[in-house]
Structures are given as C-alpha cells and as structure tokens.
Amino acid sequence: MLLLDGKIASQSVKDDLKKATQDLIEQGKRAPHLAAVLIGNNGASETYVASKVKSCSEIGFTSTLIRFNDSISEDELLQRIDELNNDDSIDGILVQLPLPKHINEGKIIDTIHPEKDVDGFHPMNVGRMVQGLETFIPATPYGIMLLMEHYDLQTKGKHAVVIGRSNIVGRPMSILLSSNLLYGNCTVTLAHRYSQDLHQITQQADIIIAAVGIPDFIKADMIKEGAIVIDVGITRVDDPTSPKGYRIKGDVDFVNVAKKASALSPVPGGVGPMTISGLMKNTMDAYIRRIAVPIHLKGDESVMKTNLRD
Numbered sequence: 017m018l019l020l021d022g023k024i025a026s027q028s029v030k031d032d033l034k035k036a037t038q039d040l041i042e043q044g045k046r047a048p049h050l051a052a053v054l055i056g057n058n059g060a061s062e063t064y065v066a067s068k069v070k071s072c073s074e075i076g077f078t079s080t081l082i083r084f085n086d087s088i089s090e091d092e093l094l095q096r097i098d099e100l101n102n103d104d105s106i107d108g109i110l111v112q113l114p115l116p117k118h119i120n121e122g123k124i125i126d127t128i129h130p131e132k133d134v135d136g137f138h139p140m141n142v143g144r145m146v147q148g149l150e151t152f153i154p155a156t157p158y159g160i161m162l163l164m165e166h167y168d169l170q171t172k173g174k175h176a177v178v179i180g181r182s183n184i185v186g187r188p189m190s191i192l193l194s195s196n197l198l199y200g201n202c203t204v205t206l207a208h209r210y211s212q213d214l215h216q217i218t219q220q221a222d223i224i225i226a227a228v229g230i231p232d233f234i235k236a237d238m239i240k241e242g243a244i245v246i247d248v249g250i251t252r253v254d255d256p257t258s259p260k261g262y263r264i265k266g267d268v269d270f271v272n273v274a275k276k277a278s279a280l281s282p283v284p285g286g287v288g289p290m291t292i293s294g295l296m297k298n299t300m301d302a303y304i305r306r307i308a309v310p311i312h313l314k315g316d317e318s319v320m321k322t323n324l325r326d
C-alpha cells in the first residue's frame with residue numbers, strides 16, 4: 017500500500033515556492049503578502065492560522081495576522097476587509113472560518129475582492145472554476161490535486177466517489193475530478209447525508225475522497241480491493257493519554273482500510289498539510305496576477321493550468 021504522505025508532498029510544494037520567492041527578492045521585488053483574519057479564540061482556528069503563518073515564514077512570504085475579539089460587529093469586519101482589499105501591499109486575504117454566529121459568513125466571503133480571495137470561496141471564483149477559467153481553487157481540493165500529482169495517481173476514466181458536498185471540500189472536489197485535467201477526467205459520484213446504500217456506491221469506487229467529519233466512517237468492507245482512499249476528515253476526539261487531552265481522527269478506519277487500499281492518506285499528515293500548500297500556491301498566484309511577474313512553478317501546467325473545458 018502506498019502511503020500518501022502529505023508532509024513530504026507539501027514540503028516539495030513549499031520548497032518550490034521558497035525558491036521562487038528567493039528569485040523575486042534577488043530581482044529586487046517584494047515577497048507575496050498574505051493577510052489572515054482571525055476572530056475570537058476557537059482552539060482549532062488558532063492552530064490552523066498559526067500553521068498558515070508559519071508556512072508563510074518558511075517560504076519567505078510576508079504575513080500579517082489580524083485578530084479581532086468575537087464581539088466585533090459585522091459592519092466593522094466588513095469595513096476592515098474593505099481596507100485590506102484596498103491595501104496594495106496585500107496580495108491574499110483569508111478569513112478563518114467558522115465565524116461567530118452574529119456574522120453572516122456569506123456576506124464576508126462576498127466582500128473579499130475576488131483577486132485576493134486565496135481561499136477560493138468567492139462565488140465569482142467558484143463560478144470561474146466550474147467554467148474552467150483562471151481562478152483560485154479552494155485550498156483543500158487544490159491540496160488534494162497536488163497530492164495526486166506528487167504521487168502521480170492515475171485518475172483518467174476512473175470512478176471517483178466523493179463523500180460530503182460542502183462548498184469548501186466535497187463539491188469543488190467533485191467538480192475538479194470530473195474536469196478535463198491531468199488528475200481529473202473521472203466519472204464522479206457525489207454522496208451526502210441523504211445518499212442511500214452508500215456501501216454499495218463506495219464498493220464500486222476506484223477513488224474515494226472522504227470529507228464527512230465522522231471518525232472511522234469508512235470501513236474496510238465499504239471499499240474495493242486496490243481503491244485509492246483520500247481522507248479529508250479532521251475530528252478532535254477525547255484522549256486523556258495525550259498531553260493535549262485529545263487526538264485527531266480522520267474519516268477512515270486507517271488500520272483496516274490500509275489492508276485493502278492501493279493508496280491511502282493518513283490523518284494527521286495527509287490532506288491537512290496539503291491544504292496549506294494549496295493556500296500558499298494561491299497566494300503566489302494572487303501576487304503574480306497582481307504584480308504581473310512571469311514565474312515558472314513546477315506542476316502548474318499539469319495540475320491546474322490545462323484546459324478545464326471538455
């Protein structure tokens with residue numbers, strides 16, 4: 017069984033971005049700049065934002081972390097995002113989700129300028145992705161595409177079953193896998209909480225992308241021999257033996273599925289680090305488009321820049 021190691025694959029993406037950033041600096045240009053907005057003190061959000069900021073510093077990007085108390089009003093947050101939109105030194109803006117209940121997430125996403133929307137959640141960018149136009153691919157699906165590229169997984173003509181239809185993972189993933197891309201061209205089934213006979217559906221899958229959020233949801237008897245299984249799930253489960261009091265579990269029963277799968281991504285250390293790489297690549301892309309610097313990055317043509325149209 018091939019372990020789809022996201023730490024190794026993401027390091028390779030980051031090394032490539034680091035080299036490109038050093039070249040920019042040597043040419044007298046500034047580094048790409050990501051602004052991360054964090055509201056409140058949700059533990060998981062703190063961890064995610066900290067690792068995004070850390071990756072920026074490893075690569076040589078500039079990053080600015082902007083923190084607000086969770087009492088910030090929606091109007092004030094909208095105003096602050098508008099300021100970031102108009103700040104010429106900032107290439108990418110990410111607002112860490114989820115937001116406090118009194119703030120309308122959709123309104124916030126709509127306010128981020130599509131050219132700085134490095135999370136790829138703005139409706140304009142989602143529409144562009146569906147139509148195969150240049151855009152920002154949401155970071156997690158982008159990271160999964162980069163993982164498939166790193167391990168050169170053969171996807172053309174295969175049956176992919178994506179479980180979970182969220183706007184940030186499952187739905188965009190189903191669109192990319194069905195698109196005319198080097199690591200696409202699958203026949204795609206998108207399953208969700210109302211799908212019937214899920215066992216029967218997953219048993220026919222050559223590729224399974226599990227993005228549900230239920231630990232050990234995918235059991236060995238749900239997959240066929242030799243399937244490729246990519247585990248997106250991240251759930252904190254109580255673990256008194258761990259210093260943190262919890263540990264991270266994926267959606268896949270790793271030990272048993274590993275006995276049948278031909279390739280499997282672990283949790284942690286699989287899709288998580290790849291998501292950060294997707295975000296970093298989007299930040300470089302935002303910079304390139306805004307500053308109009310021609311840069312060649314390994315893999316760009318093969319993963320996303322091929323003709324998405326049929």
Ligand code: NAD
Nearest residue numbers: 156180181182185208209227228229248249250287288291
């Ligand atoms: P979500 O809660 O928005 O969506 C979950 C999806 O699972 C829904 O579409 C729902 O219909 C489906 N679902 C629920 N129960 C089901 C069932 N019994 N059968 C089939 N489908 C079912 O979640 P999300 O934001 O897409 O995230 C999914 C998981 O991925 C979570 O664990 C999340 O933490 C994780 N995640 C990981 C990364 C990463 O970087 N690795 C990024 C984003 C999300």
